[in-house]
Amino acid sequence: MLLDDYAQVAGEDAIEHLRQLARPLAGKRFVHVNSTRVGGGVAEILRKLIPLARELGIDAQWEVITGDTEFYECTKAMHNALQGNPLHIPERLLRVYEETNRANAEQLRDVLAAADVVFIHDPQPAPLAEYIGKRSGRWVWRCHIDASHPHRPVWKYLRRYVAAHDASVFSLASFAQALPHTEYIIPPSIDPLSDKNIALSEASIRETAIRFDIDPTRPVVAQVSRFDRFKDPVGVIAAYRLAKDYVPHLQLVLAGGSATDDPEGEVVLAETRAAAGDDTDIHVLALAPDAHRTINALQRLADVVIQKSTREGFGLTVTEAMWKGKPVIGGDVGGIRLQVIDHHTGFRVSSPEGTSLRLRYLLHQPRKIQTMGWKAREFVRENFLVTRQLREYLTLCVGMLHGAAERIELG
Amino acid sequence: MPAEQLVQFSVKDCALLTIATGRRAYTLGELRAGIAGAERDSIYFHFWGGLLQPRFEEREFNNDFAAWMRHGLHDSRLAEKLAVIDPREYTSLDLLRSEVVELIDERLDEAEYLHFSRAVQPFEFMRAQIVVFGTDKSVACPEELAALIPQLPASSIFYHFIDARRRVPEAGDDFSAWLVNFGMPGERVRARLAQIDPYFIPLSVLRQQLADAFADQLENGHVVG
Numbered sequence: 108m109l110l111d112d113y114a115q116v117a118g119e120d121a122i123e124h125l126r127q128l129a130r131p132l133a134g135k136r137f138v139h140v141n142s143t144r145v146g147g148g149v150a151e152i153l154r155k156l157i158p159l160a161r162e163l164g165i166d167a168q169w170e171v172i173t174g175d176t177e178f179y180e181c182t183k184a185m186h187n188a189l190q191g192n193p194l195h196i197p198e199r200l201l202r203v204y205e206e207t208n209r210a211n212a213e214q215l216r217d218v219l220a221a222a223d224v225v226f227i228h229d230p231q232p233a234p235l236a237e238y239i240g241k242r243s244g245r246w247v248w249r250c251h252i253d254a255s256h257p258h259r260p261v262w263k264y265l266r267r268y269v270a271a272h273d274a275s276v277f278s279l280a281s282f283a284q285a286l287p288h289t290e291y292i293i294p295p296s297i298d299p300l301s302d303k304n305i306a307l308s309e310a311s312i313r314e315t316a317i318r319f320d321i322d323p324t325r326p327v328v329a330q331v332s333r334f335d336r337f338k339d340p341v342g343v344i345a346a347y348r349l350a351k352d353y354v355p356h357l358q359l360v361l362a363g364g365s366a367t368d369d370p371e372g373e374v375v376l377a378e379t380r381a382a383a384g385d386d387t388d389i390h391v392l393a394l395a396p397d398a399h400r401t402i403n404a405l406q407r408l409a410d411v412v413i414q415k416s417t418r419e420g421f422g423l424t425v426t427e428a429m430w431k432g433k434p435v436i437g438g439d440v441g442g443i444r445l446q447v448i449d450h451h452t453g454f455r456v457s458s459p460e461g462t463s464l465r466l467r468y469l470l471h472q473p474r475k476i477q478t479m480g481w482k483a484r485e486f487v488r489e490n491f492l493v494t495r496q497l498r499e500y501l502t503l504c505v506g507m508l509h510g511a512a513e514r515i516e517l518g
Numbered sequence: 519m520p521a522e523q524l525v526q527f528s529v530k531d532c533a534l535l536t537i538a539t540g541r542r543a544y545t546l547g548e549l550r551a552g553i554a555g556a557e558r559d560s561i562y563f564h565f566w567g568g569l570l571q572p573r574f575e576e577r578e579f580n581n582d583f584a585a586w587m588r589h590g591l592h593d594s595r596l597a598e599k600l601a602v603i604d605p606r607e608y609t610s611l612d613l614l615r616s617e618v619v620e621l622i623d624e625r626l627d628e629a630e631y632l633h634f635s636r637a638v639q640p641f642e643f644m645r646a647q648i649v650v651f652g653t654d655k656s657v658a659c660p661e662e663l664a665a666l667i668p669q670l671p672a673s674s675i676f677y678h679f680i681d682a683r684r685r686v687p688e689a690g691d692d693f694s695a696w697l698v699n700f701g702m703p704g705e706r707v708r709a710r711l712a713q714i715d716p717y718f719i720p721l722s723v724l725r726q727q728l729a730d731a732f733a734d735q736l737e738n739g740h741v742v743g
Contacts, residue, residue, distance in 0.1 A: 120671040127651050128533060280642035283538035292536040292644070502533040502649050513559050517651040 109162050116299045117494040125494065128501040129163035131517050135223040136166040136244075137504065140215070142182065142231035144171050146364055146396035147333070148295060148423040149228050149251055155298040155493050156500070163501075170218060172211040172232045176370065177203045182231045183371055188261035189230065189254045190337055190418040196261060205234060212238035224504050233268040245507040248275040251295065251420045253441040255281045274507060278421045278442050291503055294445060296496035297426045297487070302399035304430055307407060315404035319390055321358055326470050329360040329409035331402050331428075334375040334393070337418040338363075339438070341382045342459045344389060346415065349463035351388075354470050362392040362405050406431050410476055411469050415462055419443050426491045429453075429483035434476055436465045446491070452483040527663055527696045529655040529670065532677040534570045535647045536563075542640040546591060546632045549583070550622045552643050558611040560645040565605045565614070566680055567646050569721055570673065580717045581605075582641070583618060590637035596625040604717070609687060650677065660700055660707060663693065664732035672721035679716060679724065693728070706735040 114122040137160065141149050153169050160167035174182075181200035188194045212219075212235050219225055219235065223244045227233060229251055236246045248269050254262070254277070262284065269275060274289045283290045297304055316323040328347065332338040340361050347359040361379060363372070376393055383389040394401055406412060412428035414437040421442030425435050429446060435453035437443035447453040454465040469476055509515045539560060543549040553561070564582040579585040579601045588597035599621050608614040626632055653674070657663045667675075678692040689695035694711050697704035710731035716724050 124531065124533070124671060124673065127531060127653065128649070130651075277538065280536070280538045280644055281640070283540060283642075285540050290538040290540065291647075292538055498533060499535060502535045502647075505649050506535060506647050513645070513647055515647070515649045517649065 109158055112300055113159070113492075113494055117488070117492050121492075121494045121498070124498055125159075125163055125501065128498060128505060129160075129165060132501060132504055132508075133164040134166065135504070135508070136168070136221065137224045137226065138168045138170055138218055138222040139226045139228065140170045140172060140219070140232045140235065141228035142172050142174070142179075144169075148421070151301070151303070151423075152295060152298070152493065152496070153228075155301065156497055159493070159497055160500075168218065168222075170215055172208070172215075172235075174207040174211075174231075175203070178207040180370055182229075185230045185261055185265065186252060187337075187371075188258040189250075189252045189265075191253075191256040191258060193258045194261070196264075201264065208232065208234040209238050211235065216240070224507055226500075227272065230265055230268075233265060236271040237268055245274070246272045247503070247507065248272040250275060250277050250282065253279075253282055253418050253420050254284060255279075255441070257284070274503070276503070279445065282420075282441075291499075293496065293499045293503070294442060294491065295421045295423060295426075296491050296493045297423055297430060298493045299430060303403050304427055305403065307400070307404055311400075312404045312407050315401055316408055319360075319392060319405075320387075321360065321390055321408065323408060325356040325358055326354060327358045327360060327409045328411045328413055328466060328470075329362065329405055330413040330415065331360075331362045331406055331424050332414065332416075334363045334372045334379060336371075336375055337416055339415045339417050340375065340379040340391075342417075343413055343415050343462070344379070344382045345459035346413070346462035346466065347389065349459060350466040350470070353467045357466075357470070358388045358390065360390045360392065360405055360409065362390075362394055362402060364394050364396045364398060364402070403427075403431075406433065409433060410473075411436060411466060413462060413466075414438065414443060415456065415459075416440055416443065422446065426487055429480075430487045430491075432480035432484045434469060434479035434483060436462055436469075446486070448486075450479075452479060452486055525696075525699070526656045526658050527692075529653045529657075529666065529674060530650055530677050531653050531671060531674045532648050532650045532681065533673060534567065534676075535649070536567070537645050537647055539643040539645055541643040543643070544636050544640045546587075546593075546596075546622060546626060546635065549586070549641055550619060550626070552641070553583070553615060553618055553622070556615070556643055557645060558615075560643050561611045561615050561618075562684065563644050563646045566683075567644070569680060569716075570676055586637070586641045590639055590641060591632070591635050593625070593629070593632060593635075595629075596621065596632075599625070606683065606690070648681065660697060660704060660732065661736055663696075664729070664736055667725060667729045667732060670725060672725065675721050675725045675728065679728065703736060707732055710735050 110122050139153050143150050157167045157169050181204045184194050184196045219239050220242050225246045226249050228249045276291045276293050277283045278294050280292050330343050351357050380391050383391050406428050412433045412435050414425045416438040419441035425437055425446050428435050435447050437447040439455040439457050447455050456462045541552050543552045584597045584600035587593050605614050682692040686695045694708045697708050714727050
């Protein structure tokens with residue numbers, strides 16, 4: 108049983124809690140909709156939430172909308188605009204976005220119209236709520252993006268579709284926008300038993316180091332992230348160069364998977380490679396979207412993990428690194444603030460200079476790395492495992508199906 | 519009355535879901551206006567909800583308003599004054615709200631610059647939805663409850679010892695309300711429970727303190743009803 112496996116990591120209490128919350132939801136049909144089955148944090152978490160919910164007796168389904176290159180070009184622009192990038196999205200692309208959603212609504216109508224609760228993830232499928240027509244269940248828009256300062260024209264366009272839902276969910280309160288329905292706050296989570304997070308043998312970590320020509324006997328810092336400007340990989344290289352003067356044997360790993368809904372990745376990858384130049388201690392690795400064990404090994408190989416984002420939804424790669432007992436130097440933005448606690452689980456920084464300073468501080472004090480890493484892991488165990496997120500989704504569903512009363516008493 | 523004729527104590531559990539109200543404050547004046555106009559459950563959340571939220575080690579301040587004064591507006595003086603407010607001393611959330619507003623007004627009178635100071639990170643007004651559900655656990659006497667408490671999840675402790683303050687304000691908590699049925703020994707446990715300050719400690723430590731209170735007061739494990 109999957110739930111028994113999770114009980115070993117998250118504790119029996121957490122699982123018992125899930126069972127109790129799931130009881131009134133037994134037999135209900137929940138459908139999650141997003142735009143990619145591989146790559147990105149949303150797909151990763153759905154891959155675990157769905158089987159866990161099913162094991163709890165809930166009829167959980169996962170549907171993926173499909174579109175062409177122009178559709179993804181548009182949704183990538185929306186994603187960046189919601190994160191504050193002042194992008195103009197041409198009318199032509201907005202029409203593609205609408206038509207694609209209309210076509211997907213046709214295809215998914217039977218499934219979605221009959222569901223008890225539908226979770227729409229991010230802007231890509233947001234118009235479905237309007238296009239689906241008559242619906243029997245409750246619809247929830249789940250925003251995984253740091254939408255604290257959205258580019259207003261794009262938000263104004265999207266707001267109409269988001270407002271058609273019965274509730275929305277944001278990762279942090281600061282991301283919430285003015286909407287005519289209840290806005291829940293649920294931080295995301297990681298799956299401790301997935302390939303990306305499961306314990307690995309020393310031999311397999313060493314094998315990964317050899318495969319990428321990384322010397323495991325020398326200090327390694329790593330940033331594992333999509334190649335995206337908001338993750339600032341070029342800024343990480345600048346920080347590494349500043350630190351390298353003081354830690355001459357330092358190696359940097361910049362590893363990123365690619366997602367089918369991210370056409371901008373190639374451009375940023377080329378910029379990153381250009382910034383790395385011919386420094387053989389910088390390893391820029393473009394990995395397949397399913398290279399989870401490799402990413403796991405690279406995070407474990409690192410002495411310190413960096414996540415120098417300038418905008419961030421929640422930053423699940425931070426959670427992953429912390430779960431592996433690594434202190435994290437993270438950008439002082441979004442959900443990183445909730446996870447990286449200065450001097451306890453890592454350091455929050457705002458520039459390449461700040462990043463290099465904290466790198467030097469940590470790399471010269473191996474004992475600090477160890478104690479901060481231990482604290483980081485325990486903090487994740489308490490707060491950011493998938494069982495906690497599932498508990499909050501179940502609570503939300505109970506709430507949605509019982510009206511939005513402040514207090515709901517069951518049984 | 520023999521203990522076996524008394525009502526059983528049914529253990530409940532709860533899950534709390536945070537809701538953004540959409541109201542934010544960047545200045546002390548905005549915070550004051552926000553508190554004055556906030557729904558009661560928002561005031562409750564900012565004093566008590568933190569106990570079930572992700573946090574690191576022990577809370578530096580026992581309510582969110584004090585924490586924001588220190589880290590958002592960097593005014594230690596008001597932060598400290600707000601931090602000593604004990605919400606248990608107020609019989610209603612409106613009285614608690616008035617006290618907070620009063621302290622803010624006082625500070626605005628004495629420090630003019632606070633009319634203009636602006637925080638980088640705003641104060642986010644939140645509230646919570648609580649889902650309460652029954653468990654299959656129930657006890658008939660204080661000894662059984664004493665044995666059960668160490669095994670209760672933190673959220674159950676929250677429900678019976680913290681959330682109860684809104685439901686049974688005269689008793690303070692569900693355990694004390696039930697112990698009324700058990701004569702002097704019950705009274706002794708109630709007196710010990712009343713001394714516990716649940717405000718700064720994590721729920722796991724609170725659970726241990728409750729377990730100790732029961733164990734200390736139930737001599738030889740016997741209570742006569």
